[in-house]
Structure formats: structure tokens, C-alpha cells
Amino acid sequence: MxxxxxxxxxxxxxxxxxxxxxxxxxxxxxxxxxxxxxxxxxxxxxxxxxxxxxxxxxxxxxxxxxxxxxxxxxxxxxxxxxxxxxxxxxxxxxxxxxxxxxxxxxxxxxxxxxxxxxxxxxxxxxxxxxxxxxxxxxxxxxxxxxVAAPLAGPGPRASAPRHAPQDVVLYEVHVKGFSMRHPEIPQALRGSYAALAHPVSIAHFKRLGVTTLSLLPVQFAVDEPHLLGTGLRNYWGYNTLGFFAPDPRLASAAVRHDPTAVVAEFRAMVQTLHEAGLEVVLDVVYNHTPEGNEWGPTLSLRGLDQKSYYRLQADDPSRMENLTACGNTVNVEHPRVAQLVLDSLRFWVGEMGVDGFRFDLAPVLGRTAAGHDPQAAFYTALRQDPLLSQVHLIAEPWDAGPDGYQLGRFPGRFMEWNDKFRDGARGFWLGHGPDGKAVTRGEFARRFGASSDVFHPTGPCGDPGQRSPLASINFLAVHDGYTLNDLVSYGRKHNEANGEDNRDGRDGELCGNFGVEGPTDDLAIRDARERARRGMLATLLLSQGTPMLYSGDEFGNGQGGNNNAYCQDNEIGWLDWPNADDALIAFTAELSRLRRAHPLLRHAEWFAVQGCSPETGSAGSTGSPQRTSALRWFHPDGHEMREHDWNDDRQFALSALLSDPHERLLLIVNPGATPTRIALPAAGEGTSPWRLLIDSSGELAPATLSDHALTAPARSLLLCIAAPLFS
Missing domain, CATH: 2.60.40.10 (Immunoglobulins)
Structure with missing residues (x-):
């Protein structure tokens, strides 16, 4: 017509x-x-x-x-x-x-x-x-x-892999930043959805052993007004305006100006990744929009019905309620606004084929007039929806509002970003925590054990009978903050390139430079940094819970100490493939392989913790005593950890014995700057002698251990195995 x-x-x-x-x-x-x-x-x-x-x-x-x-x-x-x-x-x-x-x-x-x-x-x-x-x-x-034409075909959801929860290894990655400097990806594709699904990219993901890509926002976003005209842009994309449209800036140049072709490229990416056995999770921003506070532009929701779509201050409805530190707060408590969010999520799963979501500032989605409600209607709708109940649901468990820190308080169906693991693991290897004090063995044990003080059904924040160890998403670094390389190379943030006089970004983020700020030729400092970095990676991939690796950390990517590179769509924010450390990639891949090979390292249920528990400081168990898998903690002298041992701030080495009827694993950790002698517990009747599988320091080669003790190298994590002689 x-x-x-x-x-x-x-x-x-x-x-x-x-x-x-x-x-x-x-x-x-x-x-x-x-x-x-x-x-x-x-x-x-x-x-x-x-x-x-x-x-x-x-x-x-x-x-x-x-x-x-x-x-x-x-x-x-x-x-x-x-x-x-x-x-x-x-x-x-x-x-x-x-x-x-x-x-x-x-x-x-x-x-x-x-x-x-x-x-x-x-x-x-x-x-x-x-x-x-x-x-x-x-x-x-x-x-x-x-107006969009109906999408043709069954879509990539039909080919989606379904990894068992205990097998999931997340990899947080920016679509553009991953490939912009990759020499083996064609120039015309770099920075695009197509590049992320290129055979070279897939080969890297498979080598690492990751199962699930967690993509920084891909929904249509715009730049904040203060960035316009500066040459900077909102590179991360946490400023969503179009909840049903993939961002064309992340498509290849040949299709970027054709929205229909952008959709096709995104779907093809998901399809190809699925065929390679990789899941795709989206980071989604339903907590605020680019319309900002009452001084912001009128682009969509504000002009359609501000009073329905946004939370307004109760004593002055002319002003927006700002629980996000971004100017406004989407009113997901309203049924029609909740419908908008749910319809958007269904679109990305049903039509675009994705496998789950990480919800930015997730407490906003469960906010009521009385504060955050773990039983909010939105959470219930997600868990009951025939489509959305099948995919990964991941919460960033804090927002900028009152009582905004909600770690451990989301419904059992959710996994949660666990910053307690981040700070505990970093501090243990750096030698100091966020408060400047030493991170104790008790704190390390809690984080290694999937933060049972937070997520266990009997914990103070637990949802009784509904939380699994896998609910804890363990990470060392993510997009917001230092890279792993930078957190061992800098003692303070360096965000000058952001144009805000270094005022932006998190102050006091846990880091340590080992004596020199930034790159150095001092071999002793470089060795200490490398050992700490490898010790942290080993802690991440061998701990209980669900590990999440930040892209580039596997090869030493850095951002020059910038811990808020949200506006750096350039070589600061892009992965530095030309200087990638292949030996570190191989080490990370080996850790991932060990995790896959040994079910004790990825347990879906809580261990029976025998002896003195770091949670209680007394004899007890954080799991059912009837379970056949157990976790025991040992002092370097060989005795099981006692109450006073957990909080001793003079000694930090310890070992953990994980056992079930099929095998026994021994984890030995020495974060100190000097070697430490460690007594080995008995391998057990009917098992082979202890065999060293990996030493993060690189000093000790895999071998059978003939003595009842060994010297753990400085800043090292060791994993040993004693297998049954007869199966």
C-alpha cells in the first residue's frame, strides 16, 4: 500500500x-x-x-x-x-x-x-x-x-546449552573491548557481536574452560550529557534507553546503520556461541534511565507518565527519588512497569536466545515503600515465569539507597555477586584488608567455603533451606574497579583520563603495589606481584561457589590504574592482546581444568565441616553430618584448626582437606613472603600417597610427595590429590 x-x-x-x-x-x-x-x-x-x-x-x-x-x-x-x-x-x-x-x-x-x-x-x-x-x-x-518485522525462524534459544549449575564458570566481558586490539580477528569485525563469536574468540573461551559469557550491557544506550563534546562516551553502556533493542554501536561497521541487520548479527552471535557450548548472560539496567533527575531530558518514560514509571520523593513529587546515584529510580513496584521489565526479559530470552541476566543494582527491583523486600512481587514473577525461571538470574546485591547492601538476602533462585569474597581473597594475598588490618585465616576459610556465613541456610542472612554454595558468585575483579594486574601494581587510583580530576571511581579500593607505583623493572617486586596474582587466580577457581573471571585478567591486562574506565572507549578500556602473557593464560586454563576434573572443587551442596568451624570458632558443622563429603582445616603444625588459630594475625598459612568416597584433595595456602613448612595429614587408608597437582608459585613441579611435610613456597597455593588405590 x-x-x-x-x-x-x-x-x-x-x-x-x-x-x-x-x-x-x-x-x-x-x-x-x-x-x-x-x-x-x-x-x-x-x-x-x-x-x-x-x-x-x-x-x-x-x-x-x-x-x-x-x-x-x-x-x-x-x-x-x-x-x-x-x-x-x-x-x-x-x-x-x-x-x-x-x-x-x-x-x-x-x-x-x-x-x-x-x-x-x-x-x-x-x-x-x-x-x-x-x-x-x-x-x-x-x-x-x-516498526520491526517479526523475527524469522526458531531463534538461537533452540540450540542453548544447559550446563549443570556446579559446572558454570562465568567470564565477564565487554563486547567491543574484547576484540578491538585482537590481531587475529579481521579488522572489519573488531569490536562487534560478530567478533565475539569469531572462531579465534571461541577458541580462547574454550581454552580457558569458561562456560558462560556475562556481557556488559548490550541494550540500546546513550551517553550522559556531561560526556557529550568531550571526546569520551559511556563505553560500558550502563545508561539504557531501549530495553528491546541491541546497541548498534556494538555491531560490525557494515551493518551498524541498519537496525534489522544489527538484530540479525546479535542473534547469529548467540547461535554460534551456543553451538560451541557457551552460554550468554546479559548485564541489564532496569534500575534507572538516561532521563536523569528533574533537570534531565524528556526522552521516553518521563513524558509518557513520569508518576507511574519513576519513584518520586514522597514529600516533594517534583523531585525524583535517587536510589541509584544516577538521578532517577525506575518504579518496578508498579505492575505495568514490572510488565515492561518482564516483557523485555522474555524478548531477550525467547527471541534473541540469551541464557540469563545479571541485574545491575538489583535491590531497586525489589524496593517497596518499606525498603527492599526479598519476597517482592517482581522476584516472584521471575521465578514463576515459564521462560524466565529456566535461565540464570544474577543479582548485583547493592544499590545506592538506604539499607542498600543486600548480599545474601535475595531469593534462593538467585546467584549474587559476592564482594566479601573479592575483599577477602585480595586482602589475604596482599597482606591487608580494606581496613588496613590483616585478613585472617578464618576470613579466608569462610570465603573459600562459598561464604557460608552469608549463604548457608543456617547463616544469619540465609533463606532457610533454599541457598546453595553456588549462589555465591566469587570474583577478584570486574569492570567496575581495578583489573587483577592493576590491583597488584598500584596503591591508589589513576583516573585522570576521565576528565574529573581523579575524583570519580571508588576511593580506598583494596590494592597494593608491593613497593613501587605502576610498572617496574625491579625483579623482586615483579615476582611478588606475579605470585600474588597467581595465588588469587588459584583461590578464585579452586574455591567453592561459582567463579567469575574478568576478561583480560587471565593474561595480565591493565588499565594504568584506572578503576573507573566507564568512559574509556580506547586502548585504556580495550583488552591489550598485543602484550598478553600466554603463560598466565595456560596457568588459568589449568586451574579451570582441575576444577572440571575434580567434583570436590565445585560442590553443589554444603560440606560437612569437621572440627573447629571458622564461622563458630567451636566444634561443629556447616553441613549435614550424614553427607559423605567433608572439609577439614589444618594448622601448618598438623593439628586441626582451633578457635584461637582462626584469628591469629601473626600466622596465615593453612591447609584444607576435602574428601569423599572417591578422592581426597589437599589445598595448601601460604600467602606470606617467606616459605613455610606444612605438615601433611595422612592421605588415608587405601589411597595413594599425596601427589602435587599444581603450585601457583611455579617453584614445585607436579610430583608424588614422599614425606609427611613439605615447604610451601612464598606466596603460593598448592593442590594435592590422594586417589583410592582401587575403585
């Missing part, structure tokens, strides 16, 4: 579901939620997206939903929304029909956000500030949605 007939067609009442723009029955169905609007219009634009061709009023509302069916319209049509209603900031309303709004359900987005004055609902410089009304029309320059 020709364009003129579409433009002159009258809009019939449409279907309420699904929300968004849907091609059907020879036309397009539009459905939009706004509980407080008095009129909602869909505006059609030309191919360039600059000229408004027609404006149609939607029918409704019915239960807050406005609908319309436009016969003759088809995929590819550019459109935006205008919402009429009260401009009453003191009541929480900021309707302004002069502002073209992006459909929250847009699956294809065209245009560029430039933060022009007319993108704001108030005139810059007006004495009334955000309470004033700017009636300039921004339709010519605003972002537009483009």
Missing part, C-alpha cells in the same frame, strides 16, 4: 497486547501504557526521520493502555509518541506534547541523541527551572522507533 493511503488512513481501535508496535493483519498495531495521559498520539516520520508526515490519536485508555491499528503500515515505518496531560511538576506530572517520545517497547531505534536544549521539557536558564514549560517541538531531531 502506498504511503499516502497510510497517512490518510483512520486509526481503528487496536489490541492491547502486546505493547509496542506489532506488524499484523496487513497493518501495524500500536499499544502504549500511560495511566495519567489525557491523549496519546503516534506520529509517523519519513525515511530520514526529520519530517512528521502524519499524527494519529490512539484510542483509550482501557486499564491505562492506549491502542490503535493502522492499516497499510508496515515494517520499517519510523514513528514516535506524543503524550498530552497535565504539566504539574509538584504533583509529579511532566507531560509535554511538544516532545517526541521514544516507544519504551521499540525494537529498532534510529537517530542520535545529542542532548539539545529542546530535548528538555523546560527552557534552559528559566528562573523556574524544571517547573517551567518548554513548548519547542523536538520532533525533527529526537530519536525514533522503527
Amino acid at each position: 502506498s504511503a499516502p493511503s497510510v497517512l490518510s488512513a483512520s486509526l481503528a481501535p487496536g489490541r492491547h497486547e502486546p505493547l509496542g508496535a506489532t506488524v499484523r493483519d496487513g497493518g501495524v498495531n500500536f499499544s502504549v501504557f500511560s495511566a495519567h495521559a489525557t491523549r496519546v498520539e503516534v506520529c509517523l516520520y519519513d525515511e530520514a526521520g526529520t519530517n512528521e508526515l502524519a499524527r494519529h490519536a490512539l484510542h483509550g485508555p482501557v486499564d491505562g493502555v492506549w491502542t490503535g491499528f493502522l492499516p497499510g503500515a508496515r515494517a520499517g515505518q519510523r514513528y514516535g509518541l506524543r503524550a498530552h496531560g497535565p504539566h504539574a511538576p509538584r504533583e509529579g506530572h511532566r507531560f509535554n506534547a511538544a516532545k517526541l517520545l521514544l516507544d519504551p517497547y521499540a525494537r529498532e531505534i534510529v537517530g542520535e541523541f545529542r542532548n539539545l536544549p529542546e530535548d528538555h521539557g523546560y527552557p534552559f536558564g528559566h528562573p523556574d527551572g524544571p517547573a517551567a514549560l518548554d513548548e519547542r517541538d523536538n520532533g525533527a531531531t529526537a530519536l525514533k522507533a522503527r
Whole structure:
């Protein structure tokens, strides 16, 4: 049907579901939620997206939903929304029909956000500030949605691998940063979805033994206003505006300007990774939007129905509640807002094929007027949904609001980023914790054991009977903070390149330079750093819980001490493949292989801890005594750890005996700067003598141990095995 007939067609009442723009029955169905609007219009634009061709009023509302069916319209049509209603900031309303709004359900987005004055609902410089009304029309320059054609085929979900929970090894990675400097990936593909699924990339993932890629945000994002014009951009992507659209900036150059082709490239990436046995988890940002606080632009949700979509301050609804430190907070407690989030998640699983989600600032999603509620309706909906209940659900268990630290308090279905493991493991090998004091053996044992003080059913924060050791996602470094290489090379942050006078980023992040700030030719310092780094990697991959490796840490990638490289879309933020340490990659791969080979290192249930527990300081068990797998802790002198041994801040070496009917493993840890003699417990009747499998320091080669003791090298972690003589 020709364009003129579409433009002159009258809009019939449409279907309420699904929300968004849907091609059907020879036309397009539009459905939009706004509980407080008095009129909602869909505006059609030309191919360039600059000229408004027609404006149609939607029918409704019915239960807050406005609908319309436009016969003759088809995929590819550019459109935006205008919402009429009260401009009453003191009541929480900021309707302004002069502002073209992006459909929250847009699956294809065209245009560029430039933060022009007319993108704001108030005139810059007006004495009334955000309470004033700017009636300039921004339709010519605003972002537009483009009607998407139905996706063809069964999609990549059909080929998704299903790794057993205890086998999962996560790998946090930025789509662009992974490949931009990779010499073996074609230049035309570098930095793209296609590059992440290139055979060279897959070969690296398989060599490392990771099972699940955790991608930094890939949903359509825009840059913060303060970055525009600086030459910097929001590289990490934690500023999502389009919850149903993959970001075109992460697509290969050949397809970047065609939203349909971007979707196809993303789906092909997931399909290829699935065929290689790799899962794909997305980092998603449903806690805030780029519309910021009351001074921010009017792009989508604010203009459609601010009072429904955002949390407003109870004593002053003209101001946004800021539980995210990003200016606003999405009101997921509202049923229709929860629906938006759930519909988006279903789209990424059902249509795009992904295998789970890591929820940024996850407590926001369970916030009620009384604070964070582990039984919030949103969490219940996730766990009951036929599709979403099958995928990984990972919480970043803190936000910026009151009582925002919720580690261990999410429903049992969730895994959680465990910063206690991060700080405990770092501090043990660096020789000091966040408070400057020594990290004790008791603290190390807790973190090695999957933080049973946090996640165990009988722990003070546990969800009785529902938490597994695998709920603890253990990590040493992630995108936000130092890389592993930098945390052993710097004693303070170096964020000068961010243009904020080094004020941004986390102050006091746990790190240590071993005597010299930054790179050094001092061989003793370099050796100490290398031993500490390898000891941490061994701790990460041999501990109980679910390990997560930060991309680049396996080969010594650094960022020059920048612990907040969110805006560094350059060689600071990209992985430094030209200087990759292949020996460190091989070491990391061997640790991963050992984890796969020995079920005792990836236990899905809590061990029966015999003897003195680091949690209680007394004889007891953090697991069922009927279980056949056990964990025992030993002092270097050979006796089982006693109450006073756990908190002794003069000695730090210890060993752990893990056993079941099939094998016995001995983990020996010496984080100190000098070698330490360690008495070996008896290998056990009917077993072979202890055999050393790996020494993180590299001093000792794998061999059978003939004595009842050994000298653990300085800053080393050793793993030994005693296997049954007869199976």
C-alpha cells in the first residue's frame, strides 16, 4: 500500500497486547501504557526521520493502555509518541506534547541523541527551572522507533546449552573491548557481536574452560550529557534507553546503520556461541534511565507518565527519588512497569536466545515503600515465569539507597555477586584488608567455603533451606574497579583520563603495589606481584561457589590504574592482546581444568565441616553430618584448626582437606613472603600417597610427595590429590 493511503488512513481501535508496535493483519498495531495521559498520539516520520508526515490519536485508555491499528503500515515505518496531560511538576506530572517520545517497547531505534536544549521539557536558564514549560517541538531531531518485522525462524534459544549449575564458570566481558586490539580477528569485525563469536574468540573461551559469557550491557544506550563534546562516551553502556533493542554501536561497521541487520548479527552471535557450548548472560539496567533527575531530558518514560514509571520523593513529587546515584529510580513496584521489565526479559530470552541476566543494582527491583523486600512481587514473577525461571538470574546485591547492601538476602533462585569474597581473597594475598588490618585465616576459610556465613541456610542472612554454595558468585575483579594486574601494581587510583580530576571511581579500593607505583623493572617486586596474582587466580577457581573471571585478567591486562574506565572507549578500556602473557593464560586454563576434573572443587551442596568451624570458632558443622563429603582445616603444625588459630594475625598459612568416597584433595595456602613448612595429614587408608597437582608459585613441579611435610613456597597455593588405590 502506498504511503499516502497510510497517512490518510483512520486509526481503528487496536489490541492491547502486546505493547509496542506489532506488524499484523496487513497493518501495524500500536499499544502504549500511560495511566495519567489525557491523549496519546503516534506520529509517523519519513525515511530520514526529520519530517512528521502524519499524527494519529490512539484510542483509550482501557486499564491505562492506549491502542490503535493502522492499516497499510508496515515494517520499517519510523514513528514516535506524543503524550498530552497535565504539566504539574509538584504533583509529579511532566507531560509535554511538544516532545517526541521514544516507544519504551521499540525494537529498532534510529537517530542520535545529542542532548539539545529542546530535548528538555523546560527552557534552559528559566528562573523556574524544571517547573517551567518548554513548548519547542523536538520532533525533527529526537530519536525514533522503527516498526520491526517479526523475527524469522526458531531463534538461537533452540540450540542453548544447559550446563549443570556446579559446572558454570562465568567470564565477564565487554563486547567491543574484547576484540578491538585482537590481531587475529579481521579488522572489519573488531569490536562487534560478530567478533565475539569469531572462531579465534571461541577458541580462547574454550581454552580457558569458561562456560558462560556475562556481557556488559548490550541494550540500546546513550551517553550522559556531561560526556557529550568531550571526546569520551559511556563505553560500558550502563545508561539504557531501549530495553528491546541491541546497541548498534556494538555491531560490525557494515551493518551498524541498519537496525534489522544489527538484530540479525546479535542473534547469529548467540547461535554460534551456543553451538560451541557457551552460554550468554546479559548485564541489564532496569534500575534507572538516561532521563536523569528533574533537570534531565524528556526522552521516553518521563513524558509518557513520569508518576507511574519513576519513584518520586514522597514529600516533594517534583523531585525524583535517587536510589541509584544516577538521578532517577525506575518504579518496578508498579505492575505495568514490572510488565515492561518482564516483557523485555522474555524478548531477550525467547527471541534473541540469551541464557540469563545479571541485574545491575538489583535491590531497586525489589524496593517497596518499606525498603527492599526479598519476597517482592517482581522476584516472584521471575521465578514463576515459564521462560524466565529456566535461565540464570544474577543479582548485583547493592544499590545506592538506604539499607542498600543486600548480599545474601535475595531469593534462593538467585546467584549474587559476592564482594566479601573479592575483599577477602585480595586482602589475604596482599597482606591487608580494606581496613588496613590483616585478613585472617578464618576470613579466608569462610570465603573459600562459598561464604557460608552469608549463604548457608543456617547463616544469619540465609533463606532457610533454599541457598546453595553456588549462589555465591566469587570474583577478584570486574569492570567496575581495578583489573587483577592493576590491583597488584598500584596503591591508589589513576583516573585522570576521565576528565574529573581523579575524583570519580571508588576511593580506598583494596590494592597494593608491593613497593613501587605502576610498572617496574625491579625483579623482586615483579615476582611478588606475579605470585600474588597467581595465588588469587588459584583461590578464585579452586574455591567453592561459582567463579567469575574478568576478561583480560587471565593474561595480565591493565588499565594504568584506572578503576573507573566507564568512559574509556580506547586502548585504556580495550583488552591489550598485543602484550598478553600466554603463560598466565595456560596457568588459568589449568586451574579451570582441575576444577572440571575434580567434583570436590565445585560442590553443589554444603560440606560437612569437621572440627573447629571458622564461622563458630567451636566444634561443629556447616553441613549435614550424614553427607559423605567433608572439609577439614589444618594448622601448618598438623593439628586441626582451633578457635584461637582462626584469628591469629601473626600466622596465615593453612591447609584444607576435602574428601569423599572417591578422592581426597589437599589445598595448601601460604600467602606470606617467606616459605613455610606444612605438615601433611595422612592421605588415608587405601589411597595413594599425596601427589602435587599444581603450585601457583611455579617453584614445585607436579610430583608424588614422599614425606609427611613439605615447604610451601612464598606466596603460593598448592593442590594435592590422594586417589583410592582401587575403585
